[in-house]
Amino acid sequence: MRKVLTEDLKAGMKVAKPLYLADGTVLLNAGVTLKESYIQQLKERNIPALFIIDEDLPDVEVPEMISDQTRLQATQTLQECMNDISLGNQFNARKVKKAVNNIVDELTSKRHVVVHLNDIRSYDDYTFGHSVNVTSLAILTGMSMGYNKLELRDLGIGALLHDVGKITVDEDILLKSEGLTDEEFAEVQKHARRGYEIVRETDGISSCSAHIAFQHHERINGSGYPRGLTGDEMLEFAQIVAVVDVYDAITCDRVYRDALEPHEALEILEDMMQAKLNHEIVQVFFENVAIYPIGTLVELSTGQIGIVVDVNKEDLSSPVVRLIKEDDDVEIEEIDLMHNEGIEIADVITDSKRDEYINT
């Protein structure tokens, strides 16, 4: 299967994975053949992309970071928390802990988890989907840094709740894609401190988790907000969440901006953000991210075209590539770039150019 942007969907394509809405209902089930009316509905709902069954890769699955069930439980728990907060009530800390424990248990029970950047969320539930992603990515990074389960839970709770302060910010401002006035930007920035205050006042949540909400927009060179803390003053937990928050924001399919591919995100995090984010954490984080996720169409340095069908955890920039043959040769040929030192990936072929290379 592969991810196809909604604007590139065509009637007749088959859905590979169920598409859930924020409330847990299934909008489209796996196996459904797309009709024009369905595609229209996806557009109306601002759903940016869909997983479809790829005829070129019928046997290749994109592994999930966490199960749909665990993801939904966390999304719904966060949604309930936000509802409680907006009503002026305390949120259910026990439920939050349970949702995060499940994510920690699932991630720590798997070996060699690799992030495949395969999350799809609808625009209207961006905060929920984004926060659950940030939670999984932060826990995964904490695991690589040798954290124990208790630390992973505190980190995960802070990550899940890092943006709860957004409930106090005017939705119209939050959904504005660009051109915020100084006043509006100041309003958005308030979500960090307000989130901290909300989480801090909740019984049963550690102050570490509350400080993640407070500090997740701080930058190690002091250029962040709300307090302009430097790296020495920031919690390591908050530095982790800062890295994965930036990563998830620049790689997700927000409707108004084209998502970046993982290799582009790596360049941004390594170069542009070098002064602002903890470089060691960026490095550790990228040990878990498939730079070329399964299903990516690539051009090799030999000029051959192929599709990534597996990744090597030991060297994520050298995946296994299945070559696309020009003739009718049905024999499958795969090159493991980790064991073919002279060959590397020269370019990634984006979806819009895909038809020029295959199925022609």
Ligand SMILES: [Fe+2]
């Ligand atoms: Fe935030």
